Amino acid sequence: MAEITREDRQKKITFQRFSSEITQEYERLRELPDYFPELDYFLDLLKEGQDPSVVEKRVQKPVVALMCLQAPLELFHACGLHPFKIFGGSQVTTRLSSPVLPPVMCPMLRSALGTLMLGKGFSSGNGSDNSAELKDTKNTSFSFWGNRKDKGNGTYRPVGDFKAWVTPTTCDWVVKLDELLYLCGVENKTPAHRLELPHTKDRPESQERWLEEIYLLKKFLLVQAGMKKLQAKVLNRSMDLYQQSWKLFSSLIDLKRQGLVSLSWFLVIANSFFYDDIEIWMEELKKVLVCFRKRNVQKIGPRVFVAGSPIFFPNLKMARIIEEAGLVVVMDDLCSSERLFPGAVFFDDYSEHGLLKALTQRYHQGCLCPTFADNDRRVNNILAPAHKELYDGVIFHVLKGCHPFDLESLSLEAKIKGEGLKYLKLETDYTAEDSQTLLTRLEAFRSALVG
Amino acid sequence: MSVTSIRLIVQHIAFVIFTYGGLFRVSIGAFIPCLSCPFVYSCSGYCYLFMFQRSIGIILLPFSGLYISENPVSDVLRNLSIFLVGLLIFSILVVILGKTWCGWLCPFGLFQDWITKLRNLFRIRESEIILRHKHRLSAIKYILLIYMIVFPLLVSVGLLPIDFILAFCNICPAKSIMPLFVGDVQYMALDFSSVISLVFSALLLAITAGMLIGMFFKDRFFCLFCPMLAFVNLYKLLYVLRLAKDPTSCHGCGNCRRTCSMDNETIYRERVKTNVYDADCMGCFKCAEGCAADRTLSVKLGPLKIFNSSRQYAAKR
Numbered sequence: 001m002a003e004i005t006r007e008d009r010q011k012k013i014t015f016q017r018f019s020s021e022i023t024q025e026y027e028r029l030r031e032l033p034d035y036f037p038e039l040d041y042f043l044d045l046l047k048e049g050q051d052p053s054v055v056e057k058r059v060q061k062p063v064v065a066l067m068c069l070q071a072p073l074e075l076f077h078a079c080g081l082h083p084f085k086i087f088g089g090s091q092v093t094t095r096l097s098s099p100v101l102p103p104v105m106c107p108m109l110r111s112a113l114g115t116l117m118l119g120k121g122f123s124s125g126n127g128s129d130n131s132a133e134l135k136d137t138k139n140t141s142f143s144f145w146g147n148r149k150d151k152g153n154g155t156y157r158p159v160g161d162f163k164a165w166v167t168p169t170t171c172d173w174v175v176k177l178d179e180l181l182y183l184c185g186v187e188n189k190t191p192a193h194r195l196e197l198p199h200t201k202d203r204p205e206s207q208e209r210w211l212e213e214i215y216l217l218k219k220f221l222l223v224q225a226g227m228k229k230l231q232a233k234v235l236n237r238s239m240d241l242y243q244q245s246w247k248l249f250s251s252l253i254d255l256k257r258q259g260l261v262s263l264s265w266f267l268v269i270a271n272s273f274f275y276d277d278i279e280i281w282m283e284e285l286k287k288v289l290v291c292f293r294k295r296n297v298q299k300i301g302p303r304v305f306v307a308g309s310p311i312f313f314p315n316l317k318m319a320r321i322i323e324e325a326g327l328v329v330v331m332d333d334l335c336s337s338e339r340l341f342p343g344a345v346f347f348d349d350y351s352e353h354g355l356l357k358a359l360t361q362r363y364h365q366g367c368l369c370p371t372f373a374d375n376d377r378r379v380n381n382i383l384a385p386a387h388k389e390l391y392d393g394v395i396f397h398v399l400k401g402c403h404p405f406d407l408e409s410l411s412l413e414a415k416i417k418g419e420g421l422k423y424l425k426l427e428t429d430y431t432a433e434d435s436q437t438l439l440t441r442l443e444a445f446r447s448a449l450v451g
Numbered sequence: 452m453s454v455t456s457i458r459l460i461v462q463h464i465a466f467v468i469f470t471y472g473g474l475f476r477v478s479i480g481a482f483i484p485c486l487s488c489p490f491v492y493s494c495s496g497y498c499y500l501f502m503f504q505r506s507i508g509i510i511l512l513p514f515s516g517l518y519i520s521e522n523p524v525s526d527v528l529r530n531l532s533i534f535l536v537g538l539l540i541f542s543i544l545v546v547i548l549g550k551t552w553c554g555w556l557c558p559f560g561l562f563q564d565w566i567t568k569l570r571n572l573f574r575i576r577e578s579e580i581i582l583r584h585k586h587r588l589s590a591i592k593y594i595l596l597i598y599m600i601v602f603p604l605l606v607s608v609g610l611l612p613i614d615f616i617l618a619f620c621n622i623c624p625a626k627s628i629m630p631l632f633v634g635d636v637q638y639m640a641l642d643f644s645s646v647i648s649l650v651f652s653a654l655l656l657a658i659t660a661g662m663l664i665g666m667f668f669k670d671r672f673f674c675l676f677c678p679m680l681a682f683v684n685l686y687k688l689l690y691v692l693r694l695a696k697d698p699t700s701c702h703g704c705g706n707c708r709r710t711c712s713m714d715n716e717t718i719y720r721e722r723v724k725t726n727v728y729d730a731d732c733m734g735c736f737k738c739a740e741g742c743a744a745d746r747t748l749s750v751k752l753g754p755l756k757i758f759n760s761s762r763q764y765a766a767k768r
Contacts (some may be wrong), residue, residue: 023521201703202720232574249542250766344765346741347709348567348670351576359711376722384700386745386761 049275062163088112089312091430310336325442393422487635515609549690550734707738
């Protein structure tokens with residue numbers, strides 16, 4: 001019997017806690033007063049879908065890991081691959097990676113790395129999985145990519161369930177992913193591609209470089225998919241499909257604007273997007289839209305815009321506290337929420353080049369991520385006259401260590417306050433300890449909005 | 452129904468009326484601000500460039516000595532009044548509809564759109580070489596505008612033969628292409644009636660061939676050179692129907708630029724002004740339709756907003 005190390009035991013405990021963290025959030029959401037059974041599909045995806053092998057079986061396609069939404073998802077679909085955005089929303093897994101990572105670091109990536117570390121230890125040694133201690137981890141309520149057996153050599157694979165990795169070089173933490181993986185001791189032998197993102201949007205040269213990068217990504221994905229050529233009509237079909245899903249998602253946004261869908265449920269639906277086939281997800285979204293409309297239960301309270309760092313399942317702490325404080329989120333610009341899709345993509349050149357150009361421009365120029373140097377139009381999404389009339393105040397959510405958002409918050413604060421709007425910046429991480437403080441501040445903010 | 456669908460219907464109706472209206476005795480006049488070619492025998496309205504050149508070409512004709520005038524001053528004044536009345540009618544039509552004449556009503560514009568559809572059917576990419584030199588090429592239309600004023604003027608003072616009076620029409624590809632829709636192929640051949648006619652017809656065929664190739668690889672290629680667009684653009688501050696932008700709502704997604712057949716950058720780049728009519732704009736309003744930012748681009752009829760861009764509209768398309 002292989003010797004169980006301290007590290008292995010630590011991982012096992014983390015894994016169990018991770019499982020329980022997901023289950024607890026799952027149960028909490030099911031107990032919300034605005035829960036209805038049609039939402040189970042999305043909840044189950046979040047609960048079970050975190051394992052890429054499960055997703056692979058579900059979508060019947062090879063799964064490609066994606067570190068950021070900056071890569072055109074339509075291109076993956078057109079190449080017969082399934083993009084799987086690696087979310088890091090667990091507080092438990094951050095604990096595993098924290099000792100080896102820089103002290104002030106984005107909790108999302110810390111969590112994602114911790115999740116990857118769960119697999120690392122199991123792949124070491126002689127590949128035996130006869131340990132009784134380890135065996136019981138398979139009986140937990142959901143499987144996970146680190147807890148799997150490789151069909152080839154009988155060893156557990158750390159990140160081997162992905163066909164490939166794509167890392168858009170957006171924020172510093174993602175740029176240094178390889179370094180961080182090394183620090184965490186995670187071996188990534190799957191084919192990886194770095195998608196270099198030009199950080200200026202308005203210069204034509206940047207657009208040309210970005211287009212070249214997308215051509216390289218296409219080449220990489222075609223190799224992974226075992227395809228020789230990407231047909232323009234196939235790409236066009238994928239783009240149409242994603243446009244259809246955006247249109248449905250846009251209907252959900254409309255319901256959110258009216259206060260009929262809470263931020264929590266919006267996040268559940270948006271976060272689950274990568275865990276199933278897009279067409280099935282769309283069908284389920286249609287059902288949920290009908291239910292939300294039928295129920296027509298409007299949330300009462302001051303309306304707010306939530307900007308800033310993303311919120312991922314299972315750590316929906318911010319959404320929960322905002323709702324507990326009696327605030328209704330009618331708008332947001334989180335990349336894990338309303339910015340899941342880049343939005344409408346219109347073009348007039350239907351050649352392969354024209355389609356790729358349209359996609360790349362839309363994913364680049366239209367992106368509101370603070371990672372860009374020339375991002376002066378980002379504030380327009382918040383301060384547009386048509387938007388300002390929808391909400392009463394702005395909450396800026398910053399995850400500690402999420403530097404682009406933190407830096408941006410200063411200038412945004414000045415601009416928002418300059419317009420005479422109420423603004424509240426909340427800096428937090430995944431821990432639950434500051435929940436009460438946050439709630440108190442949000443309640444005070446609510447009073448200010450009502451007042 | 453989307454704006455594009457309505458535009459397509461209007462374009463086709465306008466094409467039928469302008470090209471075949473004459474067969475049903477429809478007459479819209481000779482001051483139409485779009486390329487409704489007078490060389491199409493069944494056309495119902497004449498492109499104003501035709502009348503513009505003719506009326507310039509006859510203004511000073513009584514002094515040219517080409518014919519004997521009893522009262523040349525009175526004749527010149529009469530010719531001038533004909534020119535000014537024509538210009539006034541044309542101006543009124545332009546001020547009311549602005550550039551929508553080009554994007555919604557021009558039959559030659561629709562012909563170019565058909566060629567673009569054909570290219571898209573074969574999924575052949577749009578040329579970027581033309582795009583790179585667009586700013587230089589689009590200056591040609593102003594040169595052509597000057598050309599079509601100067602040459603008829605020289606005819607009117609007797610410095611050039613009468614064949615030069617329709618200086619632009621002689622080289623306009625609409626003259627060779629549009630009559631084909633009524634089965635008239637005479638302008639697709641060399642004209643041996645005189646040396647000047649031969650040169651002009653050869654030039655026209657060469658330009659037509661070049662334009663057809665250009666139109667296939669670039670949307671609305673001819674519009675880059677069209678002096679009518681340059682002429683209509685002179686009135687841009689007076690348009691009743693106009694395009695406006697609220698730069699404070701723009702996210703910079705680039706849909707306006709991508710959907711623009713003329714590849715105009717002004718709307719996308721503008722961050723201060725609300726008047727975003729580009730010199731090359733053809734008033735199709737595809738930009739406003741493709742804009743998914745709420746109330747960022749709008750189409751205004753005088754002070755009244757008749758269309759506002761919005762995410763909901765973009766999602767319904």
